[in-house]
Amino acid sequence: MPLSEDQLCEIFADGVRDIPALRLWLLGRTKFAGQADQCRLLDGEQMAIRPRRRWWRHWWCYVPELSRESLTKIFMVFEVGTTGERFALHFENKRQGSKFSPGQAAAYAPRARxxxxxxxxxxxxxxxxxxxxxxDFRRRRAADVDRFDVLLTYDEIARFLPAFGASESD
Incomplete structure (x- = not known):
């Protein structure tokens, strides 16, 4: 049976927390790449603010710019050790054959702001x-994919987390 979107999210979030090579690769794909080796994931702090089984999962808020509630599927905050600066990564996960709900992709940047x-x-x-x-998700949903700063493909992630390789062809 294929893994659900939520199961893949959990595998990914746990991997970023527990596998230094994955965390460095991830940060290396962002505009924070130059500070990747100095960053600490604030999973414990996130859990303290919002105690739940999954520190990363479904962070909801009302976004005035959108006039509605909206959620970030995977939310991770990092702190740069040398400066104390904090930055967040807001993730959406889409499996093979899935699509965005109306306005879902467009909501990510306003919500993050x-x-x-x-x-x-x-x-x-x-x-x-x-x-x-x-x-191949970009080919099928290019306009929505282009609303995100970074696309991480399942086959790239599978180098660190094999479960994503099996999900590539689901």
Whole structure:
């Protein structure tokens, strides 16, 4: 049986937390690449703010710019050890054959902006939006994919987390 989107999200979030090579690769794909080796994932701090089984999962908020509630599927805040600067990575995950709901992709950047500088989101000052998806997802959903700063394909992630390789062809 194929893994669900939520199961893949959990595997990814746990991997970023537990596998230094994955974390460095991930950060190396972002505009924060130059600080990757100095960053600490604030998973414990996220859990302290919002105690749940999954520290990363489904961070909801009302976004005035969108006039509605909206969620970030995977939310990770990092702190740069040398400066104390905090930045967030906001992830969406789309499996083979799935699509975005109306306005879903467009909501990521406004939501990330709205959440920045707020204590309940660890007062981050910078962010990027990322999409986890199979390699051919861009071809099928280019306009939505291009709303994200970074696309991480399942086959790239599978180098660190083999479960994503099996999901590439689901």
């Amino acid at each position: 709205h959440m920045s500088l707020k204590a309940e989101y660890l007062s981050y000052t910078n962010f990027q939006t990322l999409l986890l998806a199979p390699a």
